[in-house]
Amino acid sequence: MTATTEFSLIQKYFSYDERRDDVTLGVGDDCALLNPPHEKQLAVTVDTLVSGVHFPEATSPDDIAYKSLAVSLSDLAAMGAEPAWATLALTLPNSNEAWLEAFSKSFKKTLNDYGVQLVGGDTTQGPLSITVQLTGLVDAESVMRRDAAKAGDKIYVTGSLGDAALGLKLLDMHDFPDPVIRESCIKRLNRPLPRVEFAQKAVECCACAIDISDGLIADLGHILKASACGAKIYYDQLPTSKAFDKSSTHLNDLDYQQMLLAGGDDYELCLVASAENEAALFSFAESMDVLLTEVGLIDTSGELSVINTDGEPIELISSGYEHFAHE
Amino acid sequence: MTATTEFSLIQKYFSYDERRDDVTLGVGDDCALLNPPHEKQLAVTVDTLVSGVHFPEATSPDDIAYKSLAVSLSDLAAMGAEPAWATLALTLPNSNEAWLEAFSKSFKKTLNDYGVQLVGGDTTQGPLSITVQLTGLVDAESVMRRDAAKAGDKIYVTGSLGDAALGLKLLDMHDFPDPVIRESCIKRLNRPLPRVEFAQKAVECCACAIDISDGLIADLGHILKASACGAKIYYDQLPTSKAFDKSSTHLNDLDYQQMLLAGGDDYELCLVASAENEAALFSFAESMDVLLTEVGLIDTSGELSVINTDGEPIELISSGYEHFAHE
Numbered sequence: 001m002t003a004t005t006e007f008s009l010i011q012k013y014f015s016y017d018e019r020r021d022d023v024t025l026g027v028g029d030d031c032a033l034l035n036p037p038h039e040k041q042l043a044v045t046v047d048t049l050v051s052g053v054h055f056p057e058a059t060s061p062d063d064i065a066y067k068s069l070a071v072s073l074s075d076l077a078a079m080g081a082e083p084a085w086a087t088l089a090l091t092l093p094n095s096n097e098a099w100l101e102a103f104s105k106s107f108k109k110t111l112n113d114y115g116v117q118l119v120g121g122d123t124t125q126g127p128l129s130i131t132v133q134l135t136g137l138v139d140a141e142s143v144m145r146r147d148a149a150k151a152g153d154k155i156y157v158t159g160s161l162g163d164a165a166l167g168l169k170l171l172d173m174h175d176f177p178d179p180v181i182r183e184s185c186i187k188r189l190n191r192p193l194p195r196v197e198f199a200q201k202a203v204e205c206c207a208c209a210i211d212i213s214d215g216l217i218a219d220l221g222h223i224l225k226a227s228a229c230g231a232k233i234y235y236d237q238l239p240t241s242k243a244f245d246k247s248s249t250h251l252n253d254l255d256y257q258q259m260l261l262a263g264g265d266d267y268e269l270c271l272v273a274s275a276e277n278e279a280a281l282f283s284f285a286e287s288m289d290v291l292l293t294e295v296g297l298i299d300t301s302g303e304l305s306v307i308n309t310d311g312e313p314i315e316l317i318s319s320g321y322e323h324f325a326h327e
Numbered sequence: 328m329t330a331t332t333e334f335s336l337i338q339k340y341f342s343y344d345e346r347r348d349d350v351t352l353g354v355g356d357d358c359a360l361l362n363p364p365h366e367k368q369l370a371v372t373v374d375t376l377v378s379g380v381h382f383p384e385a386t387s388p389d390d391i392a393y394k395s396l397a398v399s400l401s402d403l404a405a406m407g408a409e410p411a412w413a414t415l416a417l418t419l420p421n422s423n424e425a426w427l428e429a430f431s432k433s434f435k436k437t438l439n440d441y442g443v444q445l446v447g448g449d450t451t452q453g454p455l456s457i458t459v460q461l462t463g464l465v466d467a468e469s470v471m472r473r474d475a476a477k478a479g480d481k482i483y484v485t486g487s488l489g490d491a492a493l494g495l496k497l498l499d500m501h502d503f504p505d506p507v508i509r510e511s512c513i514k515r516l517n518r519p520l521p522r523v524e525f526a527q528k529a530v531e532c533c534a535c536a537i538d539i540s541d542g543l544i545a546d547l548g549h550i551l552k553a554s555a556c557g558a559k560i561y562y563d564q565l566p567t568s569k570a571f572d573k574s575s576t577h578l579n580d581l582d583y584q585q586m587l588l589a590g591g592d593d594y595e596l597c598l599v600a601s602a603e604n605e606a607a608l609f610s611f612a613e614s615m616d617v618l619l620t621e622v623g624l625i626d627t628s629g630e631l632s633v634i635n636t637d638g639e640p641i642e643l644i645s646s647g648y649e650h651f652a653h654e
Contacts, residue, residue: 050453
């Protein structure tokens with residue numbers, strides 16, 4: 001791909017009209033020029049999705065575009081930041097116009113839905129991969145960091161767990177008897193909902209948060225490590241969707257424990273807050289129609305254990321998340 | 328690559344000690360947290376280098392690391408910005424520790440040389456590619472933009488042109504009779520020198536600038552388009568290195584015109600300034616030991632022509648830059 005072609009590609013598909021007031025110069029010069037508000041800190045995250053590793057090769061361009069933004073939006077949510085600016089580095093095997101048009105349209109819609117302006121990009125020829133960097137704005141005082149959990153704090157999760165991992169299993173089961181369940185879980189895999197708006201409220205009463213991209217155990221583990229704490233997870237309180245629950249009537253050979261505790265790609269938030277903030281947190285969740293569930297307790301044990309209703313530890317089969325290509 | 332492995336990789340190879348005062352939180356949380364100075368704008372650029380497209384597969388990891396930063400540093404230079412923060416999205420076919428160590432060491436050294444802190448990263452498994460986003464700081468009043476050229480302004484370039492393109496040709500000529508020339512040009516290809524420091528001075532007297540990554544004609548063309556101007560290039564005044572000049576005694580079948588006018592990868596600056604600022608500009612260049620050459624004039628023709636010493640147009644054989652893989 002010559003640079004001239006590359007430039008035309010960027011111009012044609014990624015010159016969106018939408019403008020934020022804090023963008024002096026958008027796509028088209030050597031650099032974009034941005035004017036961050038004085039009272040805010042910048043929250044910066046970068047994620048790469050590689051075809052065949054982070055999404056199946058057959059994934060539609062609109063789902064790929066959506067997800068490439070959603071995973072980074074979810075990182076901003078984990079800090080409680082307001083999304084502001086994006087850059088896109090898109091590596092494509094060829095300049096398939098239909099693919100580019102579908103990708104561009106979905107990317108633009110997702111940017112608009114979250115108030116983000118695309119301020120820079122690079123298109124290169126090579127095996128399909130998408131790197132998105134997002135910058136958000138956050139108050140220094142209220143930002144949620146991983147190192148702020150304390151013994152006695154409660155652990156919560158938004159939404160339900162395990163659906164995306166189940167969706168991954170169901171992708172190839174074209175003859176699965178309940179297509180509604182199948183579609184519902186595949187949608188959770190391809191179209192995770194970053195909890196951006198809720199997180200901007202949650203910062204007011206949460207000490208720390210992380211988005212569940214690698215599975216609850218692995219991600220909560222990062223908080224525990226950074227905060228030098230331990231925790232207990234109440235296995236029987238982990239929230240599951242109706243689709244997830246009903247699927248087991250058709251599938252008896254799946255490891256549901258693994259999907260719940262170590263299934264990635266749900267992009268729900270795991271939040272840690274002191275008990276006195278619980279009422280306020282649930283009030284925010286209710287007002288925003290977000291399902292919030294208490295699932296555990298931070299302690300001084302230095303370990304992460306998963307317990308049943310009798311307080312007995314459950315033996316864990318797996319604690320890591322595996323991308324589908326390696327399963 | 329599981330996410331756990333991925334995390335270990337980032338931690339092990341990219342947890343550098345160096346800290347800028349404006350970085351509240353570096354690598355290791357969902358997002359980095361940054362405190363930009365109030366009086367500055369942010370200049371943001373992103374570039375992807377793909378193995379086999381932007382550099383030959385045999386390129387050493389330390390050259391790849393250097394160049395992945397240099398191309399973005401050069402974009403910051405084109406705006407006159409001071410480099411500040413980087414993110415790195417690294418896609419690797421496997422976790423070759425020797426490769427990672429060499430890459431990491433060179434990446435760190437280059438960051439340090441330019442006062443940049445790495446604030447975020449993502450490592451993923453896939454065909455080798457490197458995406459770097461750099462953010463720089465710039466004064467809103469003096470920033471150099473592509474749309475500010477005016478008829479009567481003079482055109483300058485830093486350094487010499489064509490060496491990187493020649494280096495690319497010489498890569499496979501292992502029996503080239505003058506190894507000093509060969510090494511010198513290959514170094515220009517693998518280790519381009521971004522004109523960051525000079526550019527921060529040049530902003531005081533230049534209207535606009537662009538870095539020459541796609542060849543003088545293509546890149547100057549961007550300025551002309553954005554500024555709605557034309558220009559003349561004085562072919563016989565284009566600066567060449569001694570290595571470039573001497574190489575022709577051994578090579579008679581190479582297209583030197585194409586390398587000079589359309590050879591990319593030199594990452595020199597093309598600057599546009601009004602005539603009254605010429606003395607100041609040359610003074611800065613001299614004080615910083617940067618070779619600066621007047622190579623043309625902005626006019627109202629609406630076209631870009633390359634002329635000889637008699638003022639006659641030279642017929643152009645090619646006007647675009649082609650990555651080596653497509654030649």
